[in-house]
Amino acid sequence: MMLEVKKLEAGYGKLQVLRAVDLNVGRESVGLFGPNGAGKTTLINTIMGIVEARSGDIVLEGKSINKLKTHEIARAGIALVPQERELFPGMSVADNLELGAAFVPRGKAVIKKQLEMVFGLFPILKERYAQLVGTMSGGQQRMVAIGRALMAKPSLLILDEPSLGLQPSIVAEVFERLAILKKEVAILVTEQNVRESLKAIDRGYVMENGAVVLEDSATGLATNPHVISAYLGI
Ligand SMILES: Nc1ncnc2c1ncn2[C@@H]1O[C@H](COP(=O)(O)OP(=O)(O)O)[C@@H](O)[C@H]1O
Ligand SMILES: [Mg+2]
Incomplete structure (x- = not known):
């Protein structure tokens, strides 16, 4: 497994954001969906060592990385394209x-x-x-x-909301490129634009209130009634 996140908890001061988050990324492209404030960026930043994990484990290619500093995590093989x-x-x-x-x-x-x-x-x-x-x-x-x-x-590329603020035609192009890129590198991508990103991912997780509420293949998510009503706007 490329990345294993196990029972991860993290937050800011008295605010607990991540609640026992389990998530895996193999040699594939994985989406992380959920509304604004769900904790997607917090999860990404905890994986990168920017936010401190309170409990749980983060394992990259068999090695625990949750005590490493951000630059050490980068050297271990994770690159982040941040939201800003x-x-x-x-x-x-x-x-x-x-x-x-x-x-x-x-x-x-x-x-x-x-x-x-x-x-x-x-x-x-x-x-x-x-x-x-x-x-x-x-x-x-x-x-x-x-x-x-x-x-x-x-070995793992993490993108935090790559479509944010882009025109629809550019969004489609970015996801087209990511669909090609997933042959070269494992990808974890957070998105509010579920419809477009489903074209570039193999599997996805839905996160709400800091917890994973759903995990399925891209086709499973595309046909899931909750995903359709909450994220695909049909
Ligand atoms: N630096 C911070 N300090 C305090 N609270 C934060 C900080 N960053 C995010 N939060 C809070 O954590 C929660 C999750 O935010 P975030 O991880 O940014 O969600 P998402 O990326 O899914 O929109 C929200 O309630 C947000 O207000
Ligand atoms: Mg975010």
Whole structure:
């Protein structure tokens, strides 16, 4: 198993957010759905060591990582595309991508290969290599953020609401790319746009009030009455 989250609990001060969360990601693409405030970002940030786990365990490729610091978790093989983009707008596409590789020490050959992979996935980034990121559209900036995470050659890529704030046509494109990317890297993606993301995932979890309430295949979720009425708006 790539990632195993076991009975995970976390929160902020007196507020308990995560309640005994169990979640697994294999060599596949997994969605994490749920309304605003459900605890999706808290779960992601606890996996990344940004929020402290209160109890439970987080296991990456057989090794417990819940005592590691964020940069150690990155080195262990997880890359995060956060909900807020955290790019460097005054720097070029090239420099932003290079920084993604700088967080995790890899050989030059690996970096070159990852760069080719990112350019293959998002050809626009090759065309706009020298452009300052701050002058690009929201959709292109999201591609830079995903590309930057991939430069670390992660074994697990976590994306927190990649469609947030994007136009529908760009959202469809981002999920198209993720559907291709899942052949190269395990993916965990949180989303409010359940309809679009179902095209790019194999399985998914639904989280409400900090607890997992449902787990099923993409087709199972697409035909589940609760998912249809609460998230697919039919
Ligand atoms: N830094 C924080 N400090 C205190 N409470 C927070 C913080 N971040 C999130 N919360 C609270 O934790 C709960 C879960 O939020 P979050 O994990 O962001 O949910 P989601 O990503 O599913 O929208 C919400 O009640 C939110 O208000
Ligand atoms: Mg969130």
